[in-house]
Amino acid sequence: MNENDLSYDILKEIFNIGVGKAASMLSEIVGKKIILDIPNIIIVESEEQNKDIGKHFSALPQGALMVSSIKFEEKITGEANLLFPANKMRSFINLCIDQPEYMGCDDLNFTDMDFDIIREVGNIILNSIVGELGNTFQVSLKYTLPEVKLFNADKFKRNLKSQEDLCILLLFISFIIEDVKIEGAVIINLTLDSLNELMEMTKKMEDDLNG
């Protein structure tokens, strides 16, 4: 599958719809407009490409990242991650709990409640995107409990690279929460089997479209 294939376009559009719905939910939570970038689909088919994976994430926030993740399995298996720069998390949390965003902006000491808020918001956003994939292809997905971790941006990229068996198809989008200029990104990685499964399902959609 390459960028000129209709299958690629179908997959990108489904991802796009999920992201659109997730952005709407995020906008409801923080009470701000969300500006979305163009989604990317990256397929890593060789070890060589795996080494270069970092270059695809130029829009990834730099420095320490707060990463909220859920894993999913069944017919499609993988992991979805919502990334924010850690130094903007206080503003983000304040938006979520309807507090003035400037309150305690420099505070990087996160409480259990802060992590809970980030985990829950990540859960809502990521479920929306992954669930849309499931709905479109009419497959059931089982989720693990969401997790939140602090990462250095480089370490996160290395972590993606190290999952060689998993890191086969990456759906990537960056976005900005307007007014407060908080950048974020969503990265979904899928297994090889899931990639093949998705290829088959999108091919079927393509055949249906072509009559």
Next chain:
Amino acid sequence: MKMLIVDDSRFTQLTTSKLLETYIEDLDIAFAKDGEEGFNKYKELKPDYVFVDLLMPNISGQELIRLIKDYDRNSKIFVISADVQKNVREEIESLGIIEFINKPFTGEKAKSVAELIRGDTHE
């Protein structure tokens, strides 16, 4: 009116209760952090309405609904979940809940729940 909110997120417990209290008067709200605690509190408190998340540790929301329904088939349950999958919604709705609501729980959704409860109590 007694309510029980079962959710492993303290943030969601608090926002849900705050929004419900905005639209429904005289609420006595209890919390549980997973299905196991939720079932124990249900038996202990006999709440008028229960709000259940689906993805929780120990006993999931789906199992909790089954347990509550087996214990009390007249129980009144709302589901508040991040899961947007249609087949999950259909499966959960078949368990006899009042309504499946997608997170985030907002003022608009709380208002709709309040109307459903008012309609239910006036029946």
